[in-house]
Amino acid sequence: MKAQEKSAQIAALRAEIERKSAVGSGLSARERLSLLFDEGTFVEVGAFVRQRPTEFGCSDSAESVVTGYGAVDGVLVYAFAQDPAVNKGAISEMHARKIKNIVHMAMKTDAPLVSFLDSCGMNLGEGMDALAGYGEILSLCSEMQGEIPHVCVVSGVCAGAMSFLPAFADYTVVLKNAELFLSAPSVVQARYGEVTGDSASAYASGLASAVCDTEAEAVGAVKAFLNFFGAVEPADDVNRLTDAIPALISAENYDVSALIGQIADCGQMVEFAGGYAKNIVTGLIHLDGTPCGVVANQPAEKNGDLDAKACDKAAKFIEFCDSYDIPVITLVDTNGFAAEVGENISESARLVAAYASSDAVKITLIVGKAYGAGYLSMGAKHTGADVVLAYPTAQIAALPADTGAVFLCGKEISDSADPVATREELIASYGETMASPLQAAQRGYVDDIIDYETTRQLLISSLNLFLQEGDGV
16 A cells, blocks of 8 residues: 555544544543643544444444543653543444553553543443453453553543442542442333432442542542542642641531631542542641641541541541552541441451551540540551651540549549539549550650640651661652
């Protein structure tokens, strides 16, 4: 074939691909990728891969997924985007092969992967070949968990087995009008009367960490997440005082997100699974430019008490941080475990195991209450914390002060002529002695009792003890 004829054929193929990608409503796969990558940096891989004809009349049209790599804010990132304008984004054997190829490239170069999902499901015309492709995608994406960062964007329909992919991802963003389900929502609603498969359900279940109105907002959330892989130039004063903390934590059922904002560089955090198990907060912040994970009891929700869902959420996040050697800052303020019907002890135990087995740097700040099993489960010295700090007003004990005083001094309370006054005195005495952070510090369970105003400074200095040159994230 002459060079001119070959060039013309290639140009025609490109035109076909571009034309089919532009058909339909919403953005095409290439338009989504253009929002993600720095201008002029995207390199497409496998642009000429085509479906195989079958006995069911499927044409040898262009594949319904675009794959490639480029720079995102100057950093190498790989990506694939399903295109509903081409065969409704149906997954075929070659569709799967393109995805597997780009995932292998990302893993070989230790670069992040971003996936845009928008597909009606499997290409039924290919039968078992398409089903095998499905399985190979899921197997490979499961394998890369903890190996390279994976951000998933559900842009349209994500149905059936492909809905496992957002669950495998480190961080998932869902568009407000997207659909994400394993079983048909109409069937679930008919049987159980529950609405499922929408973005609100995905957020409430913890499957999605962010729900966005537009594609541009979704890409912004992706970039915010990717910004936490590698240190950045500090954007905040390392010596900034946190003098608003005393008033903040003195309020009943305060919002711990405000406390995190006091500590984090520029007050910014990317929260994980914010709609799920709201009694615990997990997210990523920078401390003097160093990426850190935060796990914090949330007094504004269920008084910050732990339950199985909160433990599962926190454990999963700690395991994520451990995979990428991201330090974990834990903020403790909990009475312990909430009483649950059919409590799941296994999920609760998972949190202790996550702290104990993690090799990441772990710094714990006891903000308020730290009692019993809840104290041990939230990154105590005994369960793996490298540094434990406490505020002067922290309460650290086997039992809450009111319960502990009753157990230890029950006789004095019952024999008193004025039991109410005596009870209050005993509780106060217990809090000042048995539950005092000073006693915990004297026993070596707390490394330092710190001032509120220097919280940020001391967390950064504690972090820097472990992040010598070559050892940090």
